[in-house]
Amino acid sequence: MKKLYTYIIGALLSLSVTGCNSLFDDAPMNQISEKDVWTNSMLLDEYVNTWYRNMNNGFNNFIFTSSGFGSMSRYFLPWLGDQITISKKDWLNSGYSDMLKGNEKTLTDYAENLWTNDYTQIQYINAFFENSNRISDATLRERINGEAHFFRAYYYYMLWRSFGGVPLIDHTIDPLKNAERTPRASYTEMLDFIVKEADEAARILPVTQSSSEAGRVTRGAALMLKAKAYLWAASEVYQDNSKSYLGFTDNQRQNMLEKAKAAYEDLFALNAYELIPITATTQDGIKNEYRQIFLTKNSQESILEVQHSDDGDYANKFGHRLDRYAAPPSLTGTYCAYTPTHNHVLEYGMRDGAAYDANHPYDNLDYRFYANILYDGSVYKGQTLNMHTTDGVAGTDLQPYGTSTTAGYTLTGYYMGKFVDETQTIDNNDTYASKQNYIIWRLAEAKLDYAEVLFNLGYTEEARAQVNDIRQRVHMDALPTITIDQILNERRVELAFEESTYWDMFRLGTVYQKRNGSTNPLKKITITVTKGTTKYQVSNIDRRASANYVFQLKQYYLPIPWSEVKYQQFDQNPDWNEI
Known part of the structure; x- marks a missing residue:
């Protein structure tokens, strides 16, 4: 040494x-x-x-x-x-x-x-x-x-x-x-x-x-x-x-x-510890309350989290710049460091027995989708996000912010909603940036860990109960039966963008498949409106699809x-x- x-x-x-x-x-x-x-x-x-x-x-x-x-x-x-x-x-x-x-x-x-x-x-x-x-x-x-x-x-x-x-x-x-x-x-x-x-x-x-x-x-x-x-x-x-x-x-x-x-x-x-309850019953209400879970410091659900400065002082203390890094260009974001992939969007199931409609792909999805993802037509900070091209003209959230030559915009067709704070001021002074704590472990993760363990030991009904606790917190239908694939998908939805999803790939032996562009290319969605007709096209993110995505x-x-x-x-x- x-x-x-x-x-x-x-x-x-x-x-x-x-x-x-x-x-x-x-x-x-x-x-x-x-x-x-x-x-x-x-x-x-x-x-x-x-x-x-x-x-x-x-x-x-x-x-x-x-x-x-x-x-x-x-x-x-x-x-x-x-x-x-x-x-x-x-x-x-x-x-x-x-x-x-x-x-x-x-x-x-x-x-x-x-x-x-x-x-x-x-x-x-x-x-x-x-x-x-x-x-x-x-x-x-x-x-x-x-x-x-x-x-x-x-x-x-x-x-x-x-x-x-x-x-x-x-x-x-x-x-x-x-x-x-x-x-x-x-x-x-x-x-x-x-x-x-x-x-x-x-x-x-x-x-x-x-x-x-x-x-x-x-x-x-x-x-x-x-x-x-x-x-x-x-x-x-x-x-x-x-x-x-x-x-x-x-x-x-x-x-x-x-x-x-x-x-x-x-x-x-x-x-x-207790799961933070969600009392709202509307889509917007559930979205807002679920998003608030990740903005509440040291809550009743939190087991361990990184303590960031309450004043968000990035330059002198332990604040950070999440909101600046995550915000769409129309809301002064320049970094585009947190853009969800279409791969992840496909992990959200439907609710209330609805069938998927390719012409309206964002209707009737798991409520957590609306909390975690900013998509074309969603509302953030009172502004409707425009991530489509209309008759050849790119929407405001498909263009770099301001005059910066290095500013970014989404390459996937999405921005991140989870963790971000709609009340955070984003301006030219980044000394005071963002203050959210970073949650390392919370009760929802412990319950999903436990569900996986129970299922693998043969306690199927007990495992189902743990998963349904998580789902019903966000007003999703209880699962009548359970499989290991459903448990693992629930993890990827509930723990989206948390580090557990990264380490799960190693623990579950899926990292070689999921971290290679040849077997799991990262996907984007392109939305075009031509003479009033909307077309949704899914394709690979070119530079990250194969050669630049290798494990x-x-x-x-x-x-x-x-x-x-x-x-x-x-x-x-x-x-x-x-x-």
Whole structure:
């Protein structure tokens, strides 16, 4: 881990300070001693905040403007799936495009950034455990102890999903004093460690946090992490593997499903979460209330979410620019970074027994369609969106905004409605941009996870009940029977554009099919009105349909940094080459 250690040495002096006070004025960060960290509550809060800030950047993500990543190590994972894409054309010539094409150097650089970020946080956490006895405030020490166990489990879970078995390190390492080596852990060892840490976090953490501590991890978050780990391990993809660090060497599927079932039941037994009800009965009313779920911070449904700044300050705090990035051109949007594909639109079923009408393709769909998707003729911010061409003249939402030569407009025929805030001001001052929290886990996802587990264990009726809870919340018809395909489609509708839909492709073994343009080209819809006659035409998004949309089997696991492979003297993940 020689290269990793160069990032970690001096970690105690690299805390992220976001405010000013006399302590920081009197003691410059490069002069703060390790002792100061463990004896000062403000410094400790800054220390712990790095665990939260690095777990996920939420909506504060970047599109890469050139090949390579530099310091930009995060992106919005659904961009790499088949439900959503970006439409700003110069971004399709960027490092982001290299990710889509499976460029080996770009993926290697990206993997190194992930590896370094996660292990740096693990090193911080290990340092806390070794110094926690210096914290005199017992209540504060116990609170951080619970958070530390949760985040050590969380960061190893993140590494596990991306790399398979990795070195399990539960203490700080200084290569200048002790150049130790650590082998890759097996799948069983990874899972056992993650579960043990999650269990310890659940033992310590409170069921709920006070309003002043909103956003801190809870017992429910720890139990959800444990359940997620078992759900991941239950995948057929990871059974009967020849390499113990890439999966189980025998078949543990049934065992993992049983343990996942118990973990989700422990989560539900807390009685800490409820689905946010929707009381409206009209299409517009249901749309508006469902959309509001994703604008409500730390709601009764939320299990864990990234806390973005309430004032939306993008330049100085932890706001973001989702609304600016998502807005149609007619509403001053310039980036077009969140444009749903027609592939995803086809996942919404009909309601109330209606039949699909090709001449009116947006009538009588699942109510969540109207909340999640902005389409031709929909109303947003009081404006009817025009995404069709009339007698050769492109509508206002098929044209770039203003005079910017790099401004975009939808390449798919849709814009995103989910997550966006109609009340958000979008103007030339992007210092104050958007403030929505980014939800990592919520009760609806836990119930759909549980439904899948139940179905695979043979509890068909119980699985159907869980799915119908989700459907009936949005006034959709209850399913009289259930299949695994219906459960998985319900996931893709309810969890649309959330990162779970991306990781589901890996867990379910569908990523090779869904992430390749040759087998699943991304689709768009073109609407033309000629002499009063409307025509709807579905076709491929040209630049993303095949050559620029490639997934290789080796991408199931990212490459471990080569410096790490050489130093530790263990195997690289299959089929990766040193560059």
